[in-house]
Amino acid sequence: MENINVVEMGVTILAWCVIAWIAYRLYNRQADKPKIWKVLVVMLVGLFSFSINTTIFGTLMSISILPIGVWILYAYFRKKNEKWQTYRTFAWFGFAANFIFLILALLMVPIFQIIYPGSEPSTYLSNIDDATIIPIHPGVKHQEMDKENALTTIRDFSEERIHSDDWYYGADLGADTTNTQEKFPYQLIGAIPKWGSGLISVVYIEEDGKGLLISTPTEQHYFRFKHSLIEGIN
Structure with a gap:
């Protein structure tokens, strides 16, 4: 629903x-x-x-x-x-x-x-009770989401420009994919958007847990936070 x-x-x-x-x-x-x-x-x-x-x-x-x-x-x-x-x-x-x-x-x-302002991460992450962080790159380890502080964390944000070319060419695209420096090596699944928005999005997390790249069928948003969404990282 x-x-x-x-x-x-x-x-x-x-x-x-x-x-x-x-x-x-x-x-x-x-x-x-x-x-x-x-x-x-x-x-x-x-x-x-x-x-x-x-x-x-x-x-x-x-x-x-x-x-x-x-x-x-x-x-x-x-x-x-x-x-x-x-x-x-x-x-x-x-x-x-x-x-x-x-x-x-x-x-x-x-x-x-x-x-439902698209410039606010809470629009896409209204309910994170069943949210899980999964690695999508072989060079990173599994991480747990800091659910206790996550909703407070995403309220203190800044939206920044998306530098897709710099991110792509800045990665180490070597033959050994385990050493590739991926900017968003994690994906957040199970998060529920604000009720009634009907929004469908894919959420990627930076390695430090302080950045989110949110992609919808029509647009993308890049948010940075003061604190990490990953448990154990300040």
């Missing part, structure tokens, strides 16, 4: 409420009121469209371009006795509903950032 994005869920519910309210107003304005179930079907078909995906504010958005559903409905009603004029408004509103979803999705981005 920790991977559920409650902001996205809330925005989706709000979008459907707005669509239902507008549809109700449109229906009441109709002089010749069609059957409600037919209106619902027409609106759902009208939702179908040819869309393009683009990234806006770091979030993948779908923008509707061609009203495929409206065209299908128009072709269907041309062969039936029912009047296209009766359902045309609802067909086009079904297509327009795509933009209601888009607008509310755009509003979701700043709201999500306020509730």
Whole structure:
């Protein structure tokens, strides 16, 4: 349940409420009121469209371009006795509903950032009861996490720039991998992000336990702490 994005869920519910309210107003304005179930079907078909995906504010958005559903409905009603004029408004509103979803999705981005700031490690490490440090490099030994002080440690942090090229070329890439100087030789598993964020991340730990590299599907953050997350290291 920790991977559920409650902001996205809330925005989706709000979008459907707005669509239902507008549809109700449109229906009441109709002089010749069609059957409600037919209106619902027409609106759902009208939702179908040819869309393009683009990234806006770091979030993948779908923008509707061609009203495929409206065209299908128009072709269907041309062969039936029912009047296209009766359902045309609802067909086009079904297509327009795509933009209601888009607008509310755009509003979701700043709201999500306020509730779940990506610039704070506690967003990704809200619950560490079952967290474990595992070595991912053959040249390091197994370490235990200082769970008693970890939550206090991650609150005192600084976010620093990621120097991926320097880290890569600064490593000793010799034939003997046991002597390679890996900047992040550990991975933290089992940590739970802040409830309702739906965030999925991979967390790497520096050898001294005072640095975290957190990678999500869309971004990376590098945090440094005054104290180590590894037990026995100050």
